[in-house]
Amino acid sequence: YDVTIVGGGIVGLATARELLLRHPGVKYAVVEKENEVSLHQSGHNSGVIHAGIYYTPGSLKAKLCVEGLELMYKYCDQQNIPYKKVGKLIVAVEEEEIPRLDNIYKRALQNGCTVTMLDKHEIKDVEPHCKGLKAIHSPKTGIVDFAVVARSYGKQFAEGGGTIRTNFEVSNFKKSSKLDSGVLIQGKDPNQQIHSKYVIVCGGLYADRLAAKSGCEILPKIVPFRGDYLVLKESKRDLVRGNIYPVPDPRFPFLGVHYTPRMDGSVWLGPNAVLAFKREGYKFFDFNFKDLSEALLFSGLQKLVFRNFSAGVNELYRVANMNAQVKLLQRFIPELKKEDVVKGPSGVRAQALDDKGNLVDDFVFDSGKGELSTNMLHVRNAPSPAATSSLAIAKMIADEVETKYQF
Missing domain, CATH: 3.30.9 (D-Amino Acid Oxidase; Chain A, domain 2)
Known part of the structure; x- marks a missing residue:
């Protein structure tokens, strides 16, 4: 393969789809250790489409979440994936919380979010059983089944010519003997081997261990x-x-x-x-x-x-x-x-x-050192709200890949 994505979660599948849409003539594969995609974080989450309210204005998380929300709704509409814009209240129930709530409201406005501030009576109009002193209302916050979204990304990727190989647990990365410049991806099963010119790793819960296999630092853990x-x-x-x-x-x-x-x-x-x-x-x-x-x-x-x-x-x-x-x-x-x-x-x-x-709050890309570093890119951290932001994150990773590998 020309490009192999390790990890069949929502970020890996979104990245695979984005790269295929940009460069359809390239031979792609996704490898996933389970017998189907999106079984872990992508299938075990709250299902909230976040609006980008909390995050520091100007930060990557804020930008990607606000952009990702719009992309997510548009994608779901195009693919007929059901969702609901049920909205969200962030509720201050004690006086000491009100200054913090006011600061979050300012952040939300700076981030370009659609929000309004409600008093204790207006809260009841949105949530009749909710009690609070003051609340931020975000009408654009929604819910969706992100496992369905992830599988849709995978389906589009496969229909576009990409290959998804399940039950392929990566055990090691080595220099390829079949490619002048490339990576041998070895599976836990000795008969599983893939030679790929470039490798992008979106390993989720195993991101640090997979990174260590190709010469990256242990941190972040x-x-x-x-x-x-x-x-x-x-x-x-x-x-x-x-x-x-x-x-x-x-x-x-x-x-x-x-x-x-x-x-x-x-x-x-x-x-x-x-x-x-x-x-x-x-x-x-x-x-x-x-x-x-x-x-x-x-x-x-x-x-x-x-x-x-x-x-x-x-x-x-x-x-x-x-x-x-x-x-x-x-x-x-x-x-x-x-x-x-x-x-x-x-x-x-x-x-x-x-x-x-400290909780690592931003995205971390890593290629490590040594002979594999020029052919590998590890997404070491794709923090919440990664599912909401998955299409925006995929665009960012694809940009990184194009710059690093000069696609």
């Missing part, structure tokens, strides 16, 4: 965090119309619990954020010694835990105690009761950390 959701009982779904989010607290690394309607009509509540004992550990008792020991021995995680020890203990407590989770959710909808919810699904987030314990 991927640490898996599991998020567990509760689900509203069907008889109580009328409590929620759209997304209801908290005002982020800068003292804590993660957002906090929120209400998220789904395309199937269900409503997810959560998530928490706890260290996963396995990179693809969707259940509490899923365990992998290598994954866990690697995370616990990483100085960056140790520093993050030390700085956020009490918050981490509270997160673990809420895993064991549903009442504690419900109590947080009652800040926004006081009439919610424990009897109204059941345990729901989980997702695992590939959180990139530096050695100082």
Whole structure:
């Protein structure tokens, strides 16, 4: 192949599609370790099409999210993929949250988002059961099934002449013996080999390990965090119309619990954020010694835990105690009761950390050093909201590829 993309998640498939559309005469492949695409982060997420409200004005995340939202709606319309513009409220329930909410509103306007500020009476017009002092309303925030979107990218890629090879778990990268300048991609199965002139790696939860196989630095390190959701009982779904989010607290690394309607009509509540004992550990008792020991021995995680020890203990407590989770959710909808919810699904987030314990908040591209560096590009970090931004991210990666490889 001329170009091989490692990773059949939403970013890898969007990138493959974008490159094929730009350069249709090139021979492409996507390799994916599972028996189908989009099974992990792309298929285990909240399904929210984000508007780009929170992010620092002028940042790549802000730009890509605002652009990605418009591209996503346009793509779904073209491909007849169902979505709903259910909107979103970011709600201040305490006086001390109002200055932070006001700052987020200013950011949103600078980012070009469509938002309005609501008082406590206007909140009821949007969410009749929600209680708050003040809220930002984002009518363009929507929901979609991102696994369906990812598979659509893959279908377009395959129909355009690209090859998708599933059940191909990459074990190593070496210099190709068949190409003057190229890479041999070796699968876990000794009979699986691909020779490719260029390789783009969108490895998600395994981005750091795949990068290390071709001579890249160990940092940023991927640490898996599991998020567990509760689900509203069907008889109580009328409590929620759209997304209801908290005002982020800068003292804590993660957002906090929120209400998220789904395309199937269900409503997810959560998530928490706890260290996963396995990179693809969707259940509490899923365990992998290598994954866990690697995370616990990483100085960056140790520093993050030390700085956020009490918050981490509270997160673990809420895993064991549903009442504690419900109590947080009652800040926004006081009439919610424990009897109204059941345990729901989980997702695992590939959180990139530096050695100082900081969440890596921007995109990281890496080619490493050595004989493979001129033929490889690793997407080491594609931070949330990567699914919303996937088409915009794909354009950025394709630009990078064109510059690096002089397509």
